[in-house]
Amino acid sequence: MRFQDKVALVTGSSRGIGRTIALSLAREGADIAVNFFRNREPAEQTANEIRQLGRRAEVIRANVGELDELEGLFADIEDKFGGLDIFISNAASGYNRSVLEQRPKGWDWTMNINARALLFGAQHAAPLMQARGGGAIVSLSSPGAIRVIPDYVVVGASKAAIESLTRYLGVEFAPLGIRVNAVSPGLVETEALQHFNVIQESVDIIERARRATPAGRLVTPQDVANLVAFLCSSEAEMICGQTIILDGGFHLPAQPVEAQ
Secondary structure, eight states, X not given: OTXXXXXXXXXXXXXXXHHHHHHHHHHTTOEEEEEESSOHHHHHHHHXXXXXXXXXXXXXXXXXXXXHHHHHHHHHHHHHHSOOSEEEEOOOOOOOOOGGGOOHXXXXXXXXXXXXXXXXXXXXXXXXXXXXXXXXXXXXXXGGGTSOOTTOHHHHHHHHHHHHHHHHHHHHHGGGTEEEEEEEEOXXXXXXXXXXXXXXXXXXXXXXHHHTXXXXXXXXXXXXXXXXXXXXXXXXXXXXXXXXXXXXXXXXXXXXXXXX
């Protein structure tokens, strides 16, 4: 197993993509810090599944958008696990509104959880990883970092910040033995889709996106978890500061054409 006796933190790992990543790393031998903010029950369920795999799991509540709680999260990890090898910055939130409807509170909330947590989380993770000989950091971006998605302006800006931070962290952390990269999945069928007006207003958008994807299907949470695990492994040792697009080729055509 690639991560035997490694310790991994996956923020926002009680459900969705984060949960799938946490379980995948556990299957590869990692002990997991399961992070949640609002709902403890699904976090405990994820932790129980990890324990059933024979790995250790600790549930830690923290709003990663608050700097004191973020610092406490890493302090708890050091206290409970004695160190850290893998940091997956997955927790995300956002106000999905048009440009003219955005407010400063929504900007701060989204940026703090999505982007600021990566930068200052990496600061806290680095000494824990250095003490264990190095590690890996992977963040989750989205196509909205470089493309315009309806009502996605603040989230898109936060994802663009994540990709820029990934490059800077990649360069500065590489000499420390810490690899930093990001994954940008295409449309993934999760509960989170229901939060977007563009999804609510078009019941067939998922099927249309599937037809427009050259690979013939949408990305799954397990696809994302597989790529994240690869980027955390020694096999990805020379991948540094990159954002890997995982979309089955959806964004390659100039104008995606539906299959006939």
